[in-house]
Amino acid sequence: MATSMAATLAASLPAVQAAPAPTVSSYEALPASMSKVIDIEAQIPITRVQIDALVLTKITKHGQEAKSNNAAGLLLGLDLDGTLEVSNSFPLPTSQQAGDEEDKSTKFSGDDNCDAARYQASMLRALKEVQVDDNVVGFYQTISLGAYLLPSIKDMQAVHQEKLRHGGVVVVHDVTQSSRGIASFRAFRLTKNFTDVQRKGKFNSQNLVEHGLTFSSVFEEIPVEVRKSALLNAFLGGLKEARLEPDFSPRSALGVKEVRTLGSKYGVLDLNGPGQVNRNLEQVIERLDEYKTEEGNVAYLTRQSAREKARAELYVQKRKEENAARVAQGLAPLPEEDVSRLFKIPGEPSRLESMLLLGQIDGYTRSLAVASSDVLVKTYATRSSTPL
């Protein structure tokens, strides 16, 4: 990498100094104190996710900018002694945007996937040149109203689980929560049970029962911690302190040292909340309808399968009786035909879809319950202070 950077430098600026000789890196022996925490084989399981303040703000900003609900990006960092340190991130272009550009300029023609891969690779290469961690440890995705069990998240995480060290994590940021004044960041990874079932390739009831898989055991949550660098801490402290505008507002008379932009806005105390209950209820009903349709599909497929099975069995039974009759008459028995070729018995329907839908309903209702309990607390508080 050092050579290529020097090369680019030299290429862009003719007649600069001679390119520095590429340094030969030699590996030093690990000090004894570090040998325990560095695991080359990725054997220490991850128990915590530590997210840098920079990444939090980047995710929040991306979530606010993206019009649709699926702002996603990659997380970069390292794992050390059971803590996954996420130190940087970059957004991924949504397929919508890529599609738009394709329409407009046809510059990015070709496969969308391949295009995204190229974007990732060049971004990682570029970031490495400025000493940013270029190790992908997972991805982030913004959601709304608490439903994190989206098929897109599951698919992407399933891909990462195969490729990344430790399987990677997904950091989920709830946009609606943050507009209510609550910064919601949660980290998840797929459970072992789920990956086992996924590997078997079939989400039929037998596999589900074997692994005890319900929607709540698809993802497991990892505790999140926020890290601020000392420099950033000092900077935020500098912003908070002594930046009082020399204006004549009553604040100065009260001797309030508070920043006007960084201080809280007390939006949390709004009694009504920003009207999310309607949307939340709509989402719940929508998902319930979808679930009902899905359930109907599953039931239909199950009935179909049962009917075919019954017909096949009936056929075998008949053939056996016939044979018995023929033997009794002293004739040669008819050959036992392969039933599976005569009857197409459909496989058991996949339960994955309905499981994910249930998970989404659970997420929506959970956020609904939390929001309404929040409002209840506030309303009761207001009422008790009002003279009745």
Added chain:
Amino acid sequence: MPLGSSSSAIYLQTSALGSSANPGRALPTVTVHPVALFSILDHFLRRTDSQDRVIGTLIGTRNENEVEVRNCFAVLHSETSEQVAVDIEYHHSMFELHHRVNPKEVIVGWYSTGSNLNTYSALIQNFYSQETAPHQAVHLAMETGLQEGTQVGVKAYVSHTKSSSPLGVYPKAENCVFIPIPLELRFREAERSTLDLLTSPHSPLAPLTDLDVLSETLQSVSAMIDRVLAYVRSVLAGEVEGDAAVGRYLLDTLNTSVKGMDSGLNSHLQDTLMVSYLANLVRSQVEVSSRLALVT
């Protein structure tokens, strides 16, 4: 909010000169998003030993006479006593990558750490002026406060374009006047929650739940009421001279009518209870349904 120590510069704007026919002259107002500032700090932390300062490109949006710095990325550069070199190719490819995610954002200027504006700064400014032409390039100088006697802060500058007001007898690239301009922090209301989290004094820092946030907010409101109460008491006792403006604010606040709120509150309460009940009902149904799927 000013992001650094206030400067004594006076801003004179002549509207005739700031017309669209000559966009280079009007001084823009600059706002900066916290992400850009945080990225600069991160870049500064990741500099190599040989680097004294780091530079990078600012991207954002520009409309009329306002520049909004929304993001930035690091650019490789090297400075020696004889020369300065900026990796232009890197700058372009990185901008291309950013452009794909956010097509609306354009190059608006550059940043550097440290607050000394030297000849090299002028040269780099010259380069970025070409990138942002016909608009002015904005320069953000972030003082990281690592050296003694310096204070943390950010300052924004624009330079006079050579064509409009050349400096010296012959215009040269390394000559440049950096004019300080006001700078403000700007972010969306919904992003405040994250910044609140970052500035909260908890340790270790972790995302809070709804009720935690609520209780913290209530505590801070209660602290404010205490402060106002202490102030009013001291005014009444004659220790401090009362401020008429504060008095008016207090009067306005206390006069807020709560009449007719009760019936509204009650029905609101019933609605919320209903929603809460419904939500919990659906949740338990969902749980039962998922368990039943496991029973064959």
